[in-house]
Amino acid sequence: MPDYNNFINGKFVPSSGKDRIEVMNPSTGKPICTVPESTPTDVETAVAAAEATQRAWARRPAIERAKVLRAVAEKIRVNSEPLARIITEEQGKPLGLARGEVSFTAEYFDYMAEWARRIEGEILESDRPGETIFLFRQAIGVIGGILPWNFPFFLIARKTAPALVTGNTIVIKPSEETPHNAVKFCELAAEAGVPPGLINVVHGRGPGAGKALAGSPRIGMVSFTGSVETGSAIMSAAAPNITKVNLELGGKAPALVMADADVNLAVKAVKASRVLNSGQVCNCAERVYVQKPIAEEFVTKLTAAMKETHFGNPLEDESVEYGPLINEKGFKKVESLVGSAVKAGATVLTGGKRASQEGGYYYEPTVVTGCRQDMEIIRREVFGPVAPIVTFEDLDEAIAFANDSDYGLTSSVYTRDLNVALRACQEIRFGETYINRENFEAFQGFHAGWRKSGIGGADGKHGLYEHTQTHMVYIQRY
Numbered sequence: 001m002p003d004y005n006n007f008i009n010g011k012f013v014p015s016s017g018k019d020r021i022e023v024m025n026p027s028t029g030k031p032i033c034t035v036p037e038s039t040p041t042d043v044e045t046a047v048a049a050a051e052a053t054q055r056a057w058a059r060r061p062a063i064e065r066a067k068v069l070r071a072v073a074e075k076i077r078v079n080s081e082p083l084a085r086i087i088t089e090e091q092g093k094p095l096g097l098a099r100g101e102v103s104f105t106a107e108y109f110d111y112m113a114e115w116a117r118r119i120e121g122e123i124l125e126s127d128r129p130g131e132t133i134f135l136f137r138q139a140i141g142v143i144g145g146i147l148p149w150n151f152p153f154f155l156i157a158r159k160t161a162p163a164l165v166t167g168n169t170i171v172i173k174p175s176e177e178t179p180h181n182a183v184k185f186c187e188l189a190a191e192a193g194v195p196p197g198l199i200n201v202v203h204g205r206g207p208g209a210g211k212a213l214a215g216s217p218r219i220g221m222v223s224f225t226g227s228v229e230t231g232s233a234i235m236s237a238a239a240p241n242i243t244k245v246n247l248e249l250g251g252k253a254p255a256l257v258m259a260d261a262d263v264n265l266a267v268k269a270v271k272a273s274r275v276l277n278s279g280q281v282c283n284c285a286e287r288v289y290v291q292k293p294i295a296e297e298f299v300t301k302l303t304a305a306m307k308e309t310h311f312g313n314p315l316e317d318e319s320v321e322y323g324p325l326i327n328e329k330g331f332k333k334v335e336s337l338v339g340s341a342v343k344a345g346a347t348v349l350t351g352g353k354r355a356s357q358e359g360g361y362y363y364e365p366t367v368v369t370g371c372r373q374d375m376e377i378i379r380r381e382v383f384g385p386v387a388p389i390v391t392f393e394d395l396d397e398a399i400a401f402a403n404d405s406d407y408g409l410t411s412s413v414y415t416r417d418l419n420v421a422l423r424a425c426q427e428i429r430f431g432e433t434y435i436n437r438e439n440f441e442a443f444q445g446f447h448a449g450w451r452k453s454g455i456g457g458a459d460g461k462h463g464l465y466e467h468t469q470t471h472m473v474y475i476q477r478y
């Protein structure tokens with residue numbers, strides 16, 4: 001079994017500590033590799049390397065920085081198949097989805113490289129005679145990127161590409177569940193000629209390496225994707241240094257299916273969203289609201305579609321629609337939320353239990369009806385192949401149900417009526433709304449959650465500028 005190391009200043013280096021983390025294949029429960037449980041000293045060494053190189057990097061013209069991003073994209077493309085297999089092995093998603101993730105990651109580097117000639121400041125009118133006012137956008141410094149396991153490879157690009165093109169350097173802590181793809185990424189970055197110190201990776205668990213990175217006084221921003229609870233812990237770690245935080249947190253996306261909707265389209269989209277990555281996606285329909293006149297038809301068709309879902313070990317069968325859940329903890333959470341819904345009066349129409357596959361964390365595709373707003377399954381992120389259904393009377397009630405949540409990441413509405421769609425968009429209080437489809441978001445959009453789903457956001461112009469700070473300059477002619 002290979003033992004991997006941290007990547008600091010362009011080289012793989014051992015940790016200063018001895019503890020190691022064993023990485024598991026969730027499809028089989030068997031170990032894949034080990035990575036270090038990095039110490040705060042390792043984290044500071046990585047931050048120092050990123051800091052030492054940052055000024056020279058920021059002085060290079062943005063178009064030269066973009067060339068480095070494009071070289072990384074190219075390396076990723078050439079290595080897409082081994083990368084996809086690594087992702088599937090450690091995370092459990094189907095190979096087709098892993099290939100899509102790799103290709104998105106390469107495209108994301110290219111997309112962010114395109115911004116090199118478009119990073120703009122402003123020139124403002126002054127109140128004083130003979131004065132010119134400039135607003136410059138400058139790099140923040142060193143970014144600390146802390147990643148989740150559900151789209152581990154794409155998240156490297158989402159943190160790294162906008163940071164580098166705007167002149168920052170970065171230290172990444174991958175999820176301890178899925179570090180292998182990050183090791184491979186470092187190898188490819190070195191082969192692509194990324195200058196030492198620009199991208200550094202330290203492995204470890206959250207309370208150790210993660211907390212040390214978020215609490216480092218030398219980073220200018222911590223960019224985190226993960227759960228609300230961890231987001232809150234990261235804010236606390238960053239607070240003593242007043243470090244800027246950019247938080248992409250959990251979701252509890254409502255899907256509103258109106259009586260006039262194309263039911264087949266809604267069923268297809270909601271089903272695909274519920275099983276995508278075994279339901280472990282922040283922007284997947286996590287609670288489904290159906291208007292009463294079509295509730296029976298919708299539920300019957302969704303139950304049939306969920307029953308037909310083909311799942312299993314994604315490395316053995318390329319045709320699976322989903323694989324295992326990530327780990328025992330995730331599995332227990334799904335089990336407990338479905339169990340508590342049943343206890344509170346909901347009905348499981350299909351699924352609702354562990355599937356028989358040996359060794360892995362497989363949960364059956366599940367439909368739960370008779371759910372209510374007060375149930376845990378409607379209030380907490382399930383992160384599994386489970387569709388909890390609530391019925392509603394009219395649009396007012398549907399909007400009220402949708403907004404009644406701590407989360408505010410994404411939402412969707414199924415209707416043929418433009419007025420309904422527009423009203424829903426104006427009144428649904430979420431960072432993103434999809435009309436007549438489910439996820440995903442676009443690179444050129446702005447992925448940003450309301451309420452406990454986050455602070456700041458990613459992608460597009462607004463996501464790019466999150467990685468800059470303004471510098472006002474007043475020039476007085478005399």
Ligand code: NAD
Nearest residue numbers: 147148149175206210211226227230233248249250251282
């Ligand atoms: P998590 O919060 O458990 O862990 C995420 C990362 O934080 C890991 O690298 C972990 O080691 C680290 N961490 C844990 N405790 C820490 C601490 N005290 N200090 C610093 N770092 C710490 O999340 P997860 O289980 O890896 O990912 C699933 C969650 O991520 C879900 O809630 C999902 O909705 C969310 N997510 C959100 C988005 C988005 O764009 N909003 C995208 C993907 C995933």
